[in-house]
C-alpha cells in the first residue's frame with residue numbers, strides 16, 4: 269500500500285518518514301548538523317553529479333527538513349516540495365523563479381500585507397511589475413487582464429485578514445489558457461481545508477509559521493509544485509537553460525533542470541538557485557517543530573473553524589458594537605457558495621469584523637481584551653486579536669487598503685483552541701469596557 273492511498277490523517281502523522289531509516293526512532297530525529305561526511309571521493313563526485321541522492325550541506329538540504337518536505341508533498345498531492353526559512357521567502361523565491369528575467373505578475377488584490385508591500389517596494393526594482401486584478405471574481409474579464417509578458421496569477425485561497433474566497437478552478441483555467449501557472453498562497457486554509465493542486469493550482473506556497481505548525485513558535489515556509497505544468501515553453505526559458513553544475517559527469521555535457529529533474533524542476537531550481545544563493549534555509553529544529561504541529565493539524569483546524577464560526581455568529585448578533593462580520597460560515601456571506609464548493613471542512617479559523625464606534629472606543633476595546641492575545645500572528649493554539657489596518661496591513665497606504673478591502677475599523681480574530689464561551693465572554697466584557705466613561709454611547 270502506498271502512502272498516497274492512505275487517508276489524510278494517517279499521512280499527517282506518518283508520511284515521509286520511515287523509522288527503519290533513522291535507528292527506529294518513532295519521532296523524527298533532529299539532525300542538528302551543518303554538513304555530511306562524503307565517505308570517499310567517488311561518493312562525493314556522484315553526489316555533486318546528482319547521480320545519488322544524499323546530503324551535502326544543510327543550507328540546501330537536511331534529513332529532518334526533508335521529512336517535513338516529503339510529508340507536505342504527500343498531504344498536498346504535490347510532485348515536489350521545498351521548505352524555506354519563512355513564508356515570505358517561499359513567496360519571493362517562487363515569484364522570482366517565475367519572473368526573474370522580468371515581466372508581470374497578475375495578483376489578487378486580497379493579500380497579506382507583507383506580500384502587498386514587497387510587490388510595491390521590491391519587485392519593480394528587479395524588473396517585475398505587479399498588476400492587481402480588477403476582475404478576480406469574473407474569469408472572462410480576468411482573462412483580458414493577462415498581458416503577453418504576464419508570467420503567473422498569484423492568489424490567496426482564504427485571504428488574510430478578510431477571509432475572502434475565490435473560484436480556484438475558474439482562475440486556474442484562465443491561467444492555463446495563457447500557458448502560465450496559478451500560484452496559491454494556502455497559508456490560512458492549510459491542506460486540511462483545501463488542497464489547491466486538486467483544483468488546478470500549479471504551485472502552492474505556505475507560511476508554515478501559521479496554522480500549519482500551529483503553536484506560534486517558529487517562522488517557516490514551503491513551496492510545492494503539482495508536477496503537471498509544462499515548464500518547457502518560451503515563457504520560462506530558464507528551466508531549459510543548460511548549466512555546468514548540472515553536467516553529466518561521464519560525457520561532460522551541460523544539462524538543464526528540465527533534463528536532470530523532470531519530475532520537480534520548479535522546486536529543485538529554487539533549491540539550487542534561490543535557496544543556495546539567497547540562503548533563507550529552514551533549520552532542522554524548526555522543521556521538527558513544524559512536523560510535531562502537523563501531527564495534530566486536522567484536530568486543531570477543525571476546532572478553530574468551529575470556534576471561528578461561533579464567534580462570527582455571536583458578533584453578528586451584537587449589532588450594537590459590530591458594523592459587519594466577515595466569515596464564510598455566515599449565511600449572508602458573499603462567499604457562502606464558494607465555501608460550499610471548495611471547503612467541505614469549513615473555510616478557515618480567521619474572521620474579521622468592523623468595530624462600531626470611534627477610534628478611542630476601539631482602542632479601549634482592544635486594551636480591555638484579556639484572554640485573546642493582542643498580536644500579529646494567525647493559526648496559533650491561542651486565540652489572537654488584532655487591528656490589522658494598524659499592523660499586519662499597516663504598511664498599506666489608504667488607497668491600497670481600499671483595494672485590499674481592509675477598512676480602517678477592521679478587527680481580525682484568529683480562533684485558537686480555548687473554550688469558545690470563554691472567548692465570547694472576554695469579547696463581551698471588552699465591548700462593555702469600550703463605552704465612554706460618561707455612560708453608554710449612542711448605539712443607534
Ligand SMILES: *Cc1c(COP(=O)(O)O)cnc(C)c1O
Pocket residue numbers: 354355356357380382383424428453455456474475476477478487488489646
Ligand atoms: C504570515 C503570512 C505570510 C508570511 O509568512 P512568514 O512566515 O511570516 O514570512 C504570507 N502569506 C500569508 C497569507 C500570511 O498570513
